[in-house]
Amino acid sequence: MDTPATSAAQIARSMHAMEMSQTETFDATEFRRALGSFATGVTIITTLDADGNKVGLTANSFNSVSLNPPLVLWSLAETSASLPAFRAATHWAVHVLAADQEPLSSRFAKRGVDKFAGLELDTGPDGIPLLRGCTARFECRTAFQYEGGDHVILVGQVLKFERAESAPLVYHSGRYAHATRRDDSLKPRSAYLAGSFNEDFLGYLLGRSHHQFFSKIRSHLDHEGLSDEEFYLLSTLTLKHDLSASELDAGMAGVLDDHSSSALQSLIGRGLAQTLDGSDGKAFELTLEGRACALRIISAAKAVESQLLERLGPGEGEVLKSLLNRLLSATDAGASALWQT
Amino acid sequence: MDTPATSAAQIARSMHAMEMSQTETFDATEFRRALGSFATGVTIITTLDADGNKVGLTANSFNSVSLNPPLVLWSLAETSASLPAFRAATHWAVHVLAADQEPLSSRFAKRGVDKFAGLELDTGPDGIPLLRGCTARFECRTAFQYEGGDHVILVGQVLKFERAESAPLVYHSGRYAHATRRDDSLKPRSAYLAGSFNEDFLGYLLGRSHHQFFSKIRSHLDHEGLSDEEFYLLSTLTLKHDLSASELDAGMAGVLDDHSSSALQSLIGRGLAQTLDGSDGKAFELTLEGRACALRIISAAKAVESQLLERLGPGEGEVLKSLLNRLLSATDAGASALWQT
Incomplete structure (x- = not known):
């Protein structure tokens, strides 16, 4: 990411160190960590160089400056290979990335790759390349270039500019993050025994x-x-073509502890599941009818899930x-071993 | 918050509109929304005015600029009452707010209040006031002041500078937000029936x-x-001094549907709960022994909760x-009516 990102060694040998007379000497890694505690969105900034080649890089130093005239800013390292292009550019575009654009962020943070390969592009003023699918996009004319160390x-x-309703990609403490809105109407409520199990207790929630x-x-x-038990069994049986008795036990342990055996007999009795003779003992699988039944319930359950997640807001279900x-x-x-196969 | 925040009306009558020859006319509210899709942290910036009065305001236009020399920037409206103080200031401090400092953010975003009243302060260079409890704090000497519309x-x-390990306060789309780290090791895994109930299905999780x-x-x-049933009942009984049968039913409905009645009899039989004659029929409450038992379990459960939340990382349990x-x-x-009393 093209934000202040210089190794401690580079700083130590930098000529600029001479100018820091009023600055206490401090650890560069620690300074970067402190800067990183300010959360930011992530942007990709694009332009064309003098030869008409597309240039782009990832930056989180973007911010708004002025409404009237409408101005935005970002900072670019003097050592950046893209500096000559942006120094000379009359126009550039800022793309604020959505939560699902982390791969794009990583791609534009690398050197020596064809960053634009395979991307569908629009064209902005002076021919600058514009990316699609972002949360917001700003097409800019260079207004000022200022000294910044x-x-x-x-x-x-x-x-x-353009804007879309989508969850943002966030950068904090040196890694990507999600943003979710705060909900301050949900303060813990009083109860007569201190520490009662209420909305503030995770187990209850x-x-x-x-x-x-x-x-x-x-x-x-x-x-x-x-x-319920038959449903849990049926769900577990959708995970693999055939499940040994011990795998089934392990899968069920996540949601249900006992009564599984009679529920399994009931599923078999109704023709939804059947016994197989596996190499290491008994195994189980869904019958055709069992699969059809599972698919009907899965689609109903997914519909319920979608409805609920929609009410949480964009990206928040993922969080x-x-x-x-x-x-x-x-x-x-260790409990989810079955799910990792 | 002192970020570009001007009403559409103000913009329409602004003299600056004359300078916007190359800018298409666009809606100021929409422009602010588009800018707001870039997530930011929240800072409070403080200084002293010429008379030695403490000055401070909330800003999210902060960003890092340079590592060597170490530079940061932010933008202040020409119309801000604090502008003369910052124009003249030789020093100012940036405080990056932690997730629990939203009240401080709101206080410093207001006008006409004594923002520093009752706060414990440190003193920075040239006597500038420094706030405590922030995620990061930067004491700065004015380096440059640039035109920005x-x-x-x-x-x-x-x-x-100073830094503390704490969750950040985030601002996105015009409101406060939480940041949580992304966990990309958790991609949905394959299963043989499309849409199976796996880690990607909320009900399973x-x-x-x-x-x-x-x-x-x-x-x-x-x-x-x-x-388990007796435990759920006991927990519900910790919420109020006495619970009517219907309140108890409502409370239990959240976690358990049946068998409650025999579990209740068992609690009463063991001397942990007792029947009361309420004005509108039967009611129930914990005995002294029942309360003691509940408190022992509550503290054990809270200890389990704390251990788990610690493993999630700062602020993420809250999210x-x-x-x-x-x-x-x-x-x-409607289900949580009991909890709102």
């Missing part, structure tokens, strides 16, 4: 969320004549899932 | 998370000789809880 501060006047989510699916299970997955790793790293 | 771009040389979380608490329940609470509102807005 080992960087140049480029200020551009926005000629045209998980239990209640699971219960309420599941209650939306239950009518579909009723329609198929399936108990919830990511956090739950990390919680799962934290509670039991 | 309706804003001044202030570039400062960092003389000294909720069920499994709840199960694994609960399994960490179960040894404490075993120790107290409590079944998970906030998203689950919003999911609960989305699945059943």
Whole structure:
């Protein structure tokens, strides 16, 4: 990412160190860490060089400056290979990246690759290349170039812009992050025993969320004549073509502990699952009818999920899932072995 | 927040509009929205005015510029009441706010209040006031002041900085947000039926998370000789001094549907809960012994929770809880009536 990113060694031998008379000597890595605690979005900035070659790089030093005239700025390292192109450019474009554009960010942060290969492009003023699918796009005319130590501060006047509703890609503490909106209406509520199990207790939230989510699916299970346990079994059986008894046990342990055996017999009795003779003992698989039934429930459950996630807002369902997955790793790293096959 | 924030009306009557010959006329609200899709941290910038009065304001136009010399910048509106102070200041300080400092951000974004009242302050170079408890703090000497349309771009040389490990306050699309790190090791895995219930399915994640979380608490329940159902009942009874049968039903509906009645009888039989004659029928409350038992389990469960949340990283447990609470509102807005009393 083209933000202040110089090794400690480079700094030590830099001529600029002579100018730092009023500055206490401090550790460059620590300074970068401190700067990194300010979260930013991620942008790709593009232009054309003097020979008409497309130039682009990833930067998080972007910010808004002025509304009237409409100005934005970003900073580019004096050592950047793209500096001559941007120094001379009359126009450049800023693309604010969406949460799903992390691969694009990584691509434009590299050197020596054809960054634009295979991308569908639009064309901006003076022929500059414009990327698609971003959260926002600003087509700019160079307004000012200011001195900024080992960087140049480029200020551009926005000629045209576009915006889309999508979750942003965020950069914080040296890595990519998600942003989710804060919800301040949800302060912990009082209860008469200190530390009661309320909305602020994770165990309660998980239990209640699971219960309420599941209650939306239950009518579909009723329609198929399936108990909760039979549903869990059926779901586990969709993961692999055939599951040994121990794999099935392991898969079920994540959601249900007992009664599995009678539920399995019930599924077999109804022709939804069948026994196989595996090389190392008994195994189980869904019958054709079992697969059809599982697919009907899966699509109903996915519809319920989509509806709920839509109400959480763009990108926020992904964050919830990511956090739950990390919680799962934290509670039991070994439990999901079945899912890793 | 002192970022480009001018009403459409102000822009329309601005003299600057004359300079925008190369700019297509566009909607100021839409332009601000497009700028807002670039996520930022939130800072408070402080200095002293010529009379020695403390001056401070909230800004999200901060960014890093240079490592060597160490430079940072931000932009201040020409119309800001604080402009004369910052124009004349030899020094100012940037405070990058932590996730729990939203109230401070709001306070310093207002006019006409004593922003520093009651705050514990440190003193920086030239006597400038420094706030505490931030994620990062930069003490700067004014390096450059550049023209930036309706804003001044202030570039400062960092003389000294501090950093703390804490979750950042984030601003995106005109409101506060959380940042959580992305976890790209968790891509959905393949399964033989398309759309199977795997780590990418929210219902599965909720069920499994709840199960694994609960399994960490179960040894404490075993120790107290409590079944899961008895535990849920006991938890619900910690919420209010006395609960009517219907309130208890409502509270339990969130986690458990049936068998509650026999579990309740068991708690009463063991002297942990007792019946009250309420004005509108039967009510229930914990006995002294029941409260003591609940408190033991609550503290054990909170310890389990803390351990897990610590493994998620700073501030991320709060995000998970906030998203689950919003999911609960989305699945059943009326279900948590008991918790709102």
